[in-house]
Amino acid sequence: MATKHSQPQSTFAKSLTSTSTNAPYFRAAESTEIPAYVTKCPSNGLCSRLPPDCMICNTNYSCIYGKPATFDCRVKPHVHCVDQNNHEQENFTINMTCQFCWQLPTTDYVCTNSTNCMTVSCPRQRYNATCTVRDHVHCLGNRVFPKMLYCNWTGGYKWSTALALSITLGGFGADRFYLGQWREGLGKLFSFGGLGIWTLIDVLLIGVGYVGPADGSLYI
DSSP: OHHHHHHHHHHHHHHHHHHHHHHHHHHHHHHTOOOGGGGGSOTTEEGGGSOGGGEEEOOOTTSOTTSEEEEEEEEOTTOOEEOTTSOEESEEEEEEESOBGGGSOGGGEEEOOOSSSOSSOSSOOEEEEEEEEOTTOOOBSOSEEEEEEEOOOBOSOOHHHHHHHHHHHGGGTHHHHHTTOHHHHHHHHHTHHHHTHHHHHHHHHHHTTOSOOTTSOBOO
16 A cells, blocks of 8 residues: 555655746746836936936925925836946935926926917917926926927928018918918909908018918918
8 A cells, every 4th residue: 555655645746846946947037027117227327317217216295395305216126326436226315306297397398299279379279288207307296197288380381481472472362372271362363462452461460470371380
């Protein structure tokens, strides 16, 4: 009876042995995986100048708005940085202004643009934009946020060209044709610029920027 049970026990022992030898192999394979954020992190650079995606900070939301604040941070795994003395470190501090990301100046973030809204309208139209904070800027809250922005895009029309056409060839509707306003251009063409009255009015309207491109864009 003892010899009959010895073989299953040895087989079970082998299975335990094979399992225990395979476990470190899988752990080693998992440890070699490099996270995606590592590509944004410069190697052996100053820790205080790392992008926010490369560190984890203990932010304090009770800081005074607009005042300088200091936060304790540590680098994420697989990120290597040094201090001022070129010594590798993991824990460090960063200095920043106490404010949320959506309160930053417009130069500190990049927003999506829209070409479906009218820039020349009264009141001036707005559109929903998605803004992303630049990598070197530190702030509180979400680094990607929505924001209502004024329509501000151009289709390549020059104000100086439109004004010059209005003064010289406005009686033939050249200024309106240039701006993409074909109906008004045909009206001026067949009425000889409204006997000169329409031409003078368009010179004033284009000069002050009241008449713009038909697609609703801004002059360049």
